[in-house]
Amino acid sequence: MTTTDATRTIAALEARLAALExxxxxxxxxxxxxxxxxxxxGALDGEALERLFTADAVWEGIGPQYTSKFGRLEGREAIVAMLARYLPPTPHFATNVHFLTSESIDMPSPTHAKGRWIMLQASGYVDERAELIGARLExxxxxxxxxxxxxxxxxAHFRTERLFDAPWRVSPRPAPLSE
Structure with missing residues (x-):
């Protein structure tokens, strides 16, 4: 292997490592x-939503259900203010859990990653309603x-599109099985 070949190989490995990282x-x-x-x-010490967004981030609802519900928010402060309407201490969710699947993360450049997921959100509200929501995230x-x-x-840019929602009933804890 020549020095030029070795240099190219190292550069290619560095690029692959940077993409993985x-x-x-x-x-x-x-x-x-x-x-x-x-x-x-599920926050850890010192974590806060505002620390996850760029100063000029965009957060938008897309598709027929979320375009009108969320619209397009620009800037970290506007995004965090909108999210705060749904999080404690605001009385909205009694419980809310997110599950992500079908992950795909592409690296179009060393300074840009594009992720895609399908999200299932199980929500119980303070008014005792509950629903499952499926959404596509980009x-x-x-x-x-x-x-x-x-x-x-x-x-830098968060897009969510509701795919479906289904009401469900949160039932009391079942009685233990008798022997």
């Missing part, structure tokens, strides 16, 4: 976002501007 960072950011939106919250991520390395990525 970027995708892993985007995945961690998405997991933190979902944990912070769960009720009760989220763009970029490296945090002040991070010392590329392990922290932020949400």
């Amino acid at each position: 970027g995708a892993a960072a985007a995945r961690r950011t998405m997991a933190r976002y979902m944990a912070l939106c769960d009720v009760p919250s 989220v763009d991520f970029v490296p945090a501007p002040n991070a010392s390395d590329t392990s922290e990525w932020l949400i």
